Amino acid sequence: MASPQGSRAPLEFGGPLGAAVLMLLLPATMFHLLLVARSGPARLLGPPPYLPGPEVLWSPQMLLLWFTWLGLQAALYLLPAGKVAEGQELKDKSRLRYPINGFQALVLTALLVGLAVSAGLPLGALPEMLLPLAFAATLTAFIFSLLLYLKALVAPASALAPGGNSGNPIYDFFLGRELNPRIWSFDFKYFCELRPGLIGWVLINLALLMQEAELRGSPSLAMWLVNGFQLLYVGDALWHEEAVLTTMDITHDGFGFMLAFGDLAWVPFTYSLQAQFLLHHPQPLGLPMASVICVINAVGYYIFRGANSQKSTFRKNPSDPRVAGLETIPTATGRQLLVSGWWGMVRHPNYLGDLIMALAWSLPCGVSHLLPYFYLLYFTALLVHREARDEQQCLRKYGLAWHEYCRRVPYRILPYVY
Ligand SMILES: NC(=O)C1=CN([C@@H]2O[C@H](COP(=O)(O)OP(=O)(O)OC[C@H]3O[C@@H](n4cnc5c(N)ncnc54)[C@H](OP(=O)(O)O)[C@@H]3O)[C@@H](O)[C@H]2O)C=CC1
């Protein structure tokens, strides 16, 4: 089948075989991590301590809890709080509208959870429920992706994504066929990208901190750091929610298993791995080392936020005094590319900042185990692959001007190395 533009889009992620392997490997990896994080040896590459049977994974109560969580986040999404933003222009020249109230959703969730805990909700019991909850999230992702695939069968061609319409059902199920699947104004991809998973990640971290306090009298310094750093990251993402409207996930990728599983299951249950590890493997951390780690996180955040804000300020208004003095390359599309400031240092300064923060999230867990460094390893692979995909898209968009940018800024993520 031809892509919506009329020409075949190149297959990504290793084509149908790659997609099939990833659909098995990603959930298996997530369950492996959940199991080994609580095991004594906590070996990333060793076998899991046991294979959980259906009685451990399947629980109607946990399924209900999971749907209550999704329902709460959906209700907060629909609250008429905050502004409404327009997305990028679509092929038919229209623009979709999106509510920008993710930060309010985070604050309201915190208030509701605070109230529930003071009324006796045992949040510290959540760590014991991670396996059945992760199973419920994975099942939801599979069923949801199937429904999205079926919905795309009746969607107009103009609603299809450039990538996930190869005609191969496995590949298209994985990548997602429809670009912005919606029911009325409820945008499924945008909702999933930022709300249930990211806020769920923070909530799981908090539950692990409370459980540690129950077990050991008070949370450890390492646990405080991991919770603080990751809360900053999630708070920042929701505060700058509008920026997600220009990411390739929203503008280019369809909504299929990759993003449904990534957003709903992978993010909350694997991104909380460091806090899971710390609950079961307490690590001594002195103030001098903690201070060094805080500085590393601050440097990473400074680069990440500086680069992201510089680009979004420039894209909104190139004459803004904060960016007007920067050097640019004109492109045939009428848009310009920044070639000085953060975007003159490497072609993806925001990825560099993100990776430095990833290192700071693992360091509180010490160096005795590889397991807490899983996020750093996975994230490096994800960003290297993502950078290559973005590069291809920019080459198609900007042609010669992109070649000129690559000549002027030769390094992709790490200056003088890569
Ligand atoms: N924690 C996680 O799991 C993940 C985090 N992230 C983070 O999310 C954020 C968004 O990442 P992502 O969506 O991948 O991409 P970017 O925010 O880096 O956006 C890439 C786009 O920026 C524009 N651009 C590239 N170079 C220039 C330039 N020199 N001047 C002006 N514009 C330029 C191009 O789009 P155009 O020209 O059309 O504007 C390009 O397609 C990043 O900070 C990343 O680290 C991303 C993925 C996963």
Ligand SMILES: CC(C)CCC[C@@H](C)[C@H]1CC=C2C3=C(CC[C@@]21C)[C@@]1(C)CC[C@H](O)C[C@@H]1CC3
């Ligand atoms: C499991 C798969 C291999 C890949 C799944 C990818 C998803 C987990 C990520 C794709 C893009 C993401 C973005 C973010 C979180 C992870 C996913 C959903 C952010 C929201 C993280 C915070 C940043 O400030 C913005 C990011 C946008 C992209």
